[in-house]
Structures are given as structure tokens and as C-alpha cells.
Amino acid sequence: MSTRPNIAIFASGNGSNMQAIMDYEHLAGEVVLLVCDQPDAYVLERAKEHNLPSFVCSPKHKANKQAYEQSIIQALQKYEVDVIVLAGYMRLIGPDLLHAYEGNIINIHPSLLPSFKGLQAIEQAVEAGVKVTGVTIHYVDEGMDTGPIIAQEAVEIEVDDTLQDVEEKIHAVEHRLYPLTINKIIQEQ
Ligand code: GRF
Numbered sequence: 001m002s003t004r005p006n007i008a009i010f011a012s013g014n015g016s017n018m019q020a021i022m023d024y025e026h027l028a029g030e031v032v033l034l035v036c037d038q039p040d041a042y043v044l045e046r047a048k049e050h051n052l053p054s055f056v057c058s059p060k061h062k063a064n065k066q067a068y069e070q071s072i073i074q075a076l077q078k079y080e081v082d083v084i085v086l087a088g089y090m091r092l093i094g095p096d097l098l099h100a101y102e103g104n105i106i107n108i109h110p111s112l113l114p115s116f117k118g119l120q121a122i123e124q125a126v127e128a129g130v131k132v133t134g135v136t137i138h139y140v141d142e143g144m145d146t147g148p149i150i151a152q153e154a155v156e157i158e159v160d161d162t163l164q165d166v167e168e169k170i171h172a173v174e175h176r177l178y179p180l181t182i183n184k185i186i187q188e189q
Helices: 016-023 043-049 065-078 095-100 121-128 163-188
Strands: 006-011 030-036 054-056 083-086 105-109 132-139 149-156
Touching: 006 016, 016 030, 016 043, 016 163, 030 043, 030 065, 043 054, 065 095, 083 163, 105 163, 121 132, 121 163, 132 163, 149 163
Parallel strands: 006 030, 006 083, 030 054, 083 105
Antiparallel strands: 105 132, 132 149
């Protein structure tokens, strides 16, 4: 891998993590592409503001997941992408993408995995009444939120915290930890 690898961010929604990565001044790689599966997602506005090219592709318009992922792989090759950073990308990565970018796909999840996998992890933690939840960054494998863990940070849930309070604490940790962890994996490669 080059000393300053090219990064593609995959996102489906708001894109606050993408924003944090783009705003981080000491990123050891260059974000060259946003891949988005939702044509109306706010993350596309953020990409425009950063003059970041977007590849928008809905699986609905493709024959199957393989065709969908092959079109993404072509875009990644065009931009010479080395590392894929999932940031609120609401789909499982299929075999084609996993194989093409084996060991070079990372994801962020708003819980201390392996607790509270899947959707609405922050709500799951609040409803379970746990006193500590957090953020996990991990390599992606074929499972949902199951790959090897790279970094974790705990967030305490206070007795009078609302769901919104916990969400804000988690997102603040995500926005700090994700750029630092991207640098860590790039420097180790
Ligand atoms: C984050 O909480 C992330 O952990 C999860 O999806 C959310 C994305 O938020 N995978 P945003 O789109 O980056 O604001």
C-alpha cells in the first residue's frame, strides 16, 4: 500500500462520521470517494461541500447483490481506493467486495461489541439498563458487526441520561476515535 492510501467512505444517512474524518487535519490517507446507497441521504450534501466525488448506487436498480457490488468495485478501482471505511452504511458487505478488499474494510458500531449488534444499538443499550456502553471499530467480515476488534472506548450511562444524551456522548466519541483509528491501521500496514 502507498504511504498515503486512498480511502472510500461508505455511508447511507447523515454522515457525521464522514464529516469528522474529512475535517481531521492529520489524516494519514486521502478520502477520494463517497459510496452511498441512498440517493436522498444528507451525507451527499456534505460530500458536495467538501468537493468529494460521490458514487450513488441503489441495489434496487441492479439485478442482484453481486451486480450491485461489482458496480461499486469498478468505481473503487477508478479512484484507486486502498481502504474502505464504513460510516453508517446500512448494508452487509457481500463476498465480492470482501474478497476484493480483504482486510482493508473497517466499520464503526455504537456499542461495545459483541454486545448490542445490529440496528439501534444505542437504544438497545439504554433499554437494557446497562451502565456502560461505548463505541467499537472493527474489521469487517461476512457477519453483522462480527469482525476482529481494532479499538473500543467506553461511554457511561448516567441515571438521568435521556436517549438523546447517550447518543450525543457516543457520537462525540465516534468522531474523535474514528480518524485516530484510521491512522493507526494505515500506519500498521
Ligand atoms: C454511527 O452511530 C455509527 O456508529 C453507526 O451508524 C451511525 C452513523 O452516523 N454505524 P452518521 O451517519 O455518521 O452520522
